[in-house]
Amino acid sequence: MTQKSDEDDKVRLDKWLWAARFFKTRALAKAAIESGKVHCRGERCKPGKEPRVGDEFQIRAGFDERTVVVKALSIVRRGAPEAQLLYSETPESLAKREQAAEMRKAGSLGVTTDGKPTKKQRRQLFQFHSGDD
Template sequence: MRNDAEEKIRLDKWLWAARFFKTRALAKAAIEGGKVQCRGERCKPGKEPRIGDEYVIRAGFDERTVRVLALSEVRRGAPEAQLLYAETAESLARREQAVAMRKAGALGLQTDGKPSKKQRRDLQTFRGGWQD
């Protein structure tokens, strides 16, 4: 983990070292797919992150806003990787709220499973699909 300002490192390599993605290929694909943004604009995998830059990273249901604290091109353990960035308070609050909403939504929807043949027929006639 180096802190000198002259160090040059690729964005995909930094995201991999900071453990946002399991492989550099996944990091590169996410960047090219527009899942990583800096100042509201899409980035390129070869962009050089600088200390103090803020990135929005979307992966799955999560969207994180992180500020670069240090640069590293070596992937180490999770405790060391977390020293490379700091997630903003707003981002943490949004993620916690999203998790709570997903859990609440999953708890509110309970079914008995797949509808039976009779229930499917009843639904179809209710919707007006089958007319004799």
């Protein structure tokens, strides 16, 4: 899988992200790239960009932000163990993601409420938002 052929030299970024299993479909990978969730050297990318071995990408998906370095190119989506051979995550990125996961588990990032507002509270919220006195 890590062997390069003529086809693998011309791989698109959206196809590589799909093959490396960052996104479930190529359409999702393309949408993420177009919406600015994938950066190369601090700049937004286009779906047709051709990644090279050694390129560093910042990829945001959900709550996680990863910084990965391309180790190999592939246009074929395979199993997760083989897909992980296509890239390596930087140690800083891994530590940052683990810390963010711990904070989410602790509930420090989430909004906590006492539950559903009562009918009176809903009326007060509606009154507040509409500007009526």
